[in-house]
Amino acid sequence: MNSKPRIPLQAGGQAREKIAYIRQMLGELRAVADAEGAEMLRYLIEMAYVEAGDIQAGLRPLSIRGEGNQPAGMAVEPAGKVQF
Template sequence: MISGFGHAGGRDETRQNIAYIHEMLGQLRHVAQVEGADMLCYLIEMAYVEAGDLQAGRRPLSSTKPNGLEQRP
């Protein structure tokens, strides 16, 4: 799943990567809560919500990848 992260992959790979990010952010949020890192917890929560929105299709991915290549529809 994550081994192909960062290269131009298909939609299924993108969905898997977003799901992986969402899961990892959930785990990091828990660690931040346990440690009492309130600001870090808040920032992770914002990223967690964003990843959930992407995963559910409520928000589109950006129109370009970080390396400047356009995404395929």
Template sequence: MIAKANSDSPLPRGTLERISYIKQMLAELSQVARTERAELLVYLLEMAFTEAGDLLSGKSVTSLAHVNRNETGRVPMQSAGKVKFE
């Protein structure tokens, strides 16, 4: 069953439905990982589940902001130079 999304959310309905579906799948995957005793996977899946819930409730919309994610942090970077393989 797909959870009902917050109707006051600034996110489009289609986005809310997809995130709700992802949240449902994360819950199922978390159970599989728990059965297999893959603790790190359980932790990561539960973190993603929590984030999906926050997105649906409107607590966290910044991770869905459509910005250019390839922009640098404007920190000057210098090349380490040539790497010599022997």
């Protein structure tokens, strides 16, 4: 039994419907990836499918913004030309 506290989906019913739709589409994509033998792609889609289910069940928040480490806000410059 899962002892994690449930986190209600804070947005309205439309957000719930969208998460349900995303999860349904991920399920279909997972089946396509599986049929094609794309194991890594299937795994990544499966993780997103599980995440969407956790959000629906209230086990995860819709967003993790404001939690954990924050980006430093430093600009990243392109490496430029690579010389061999």
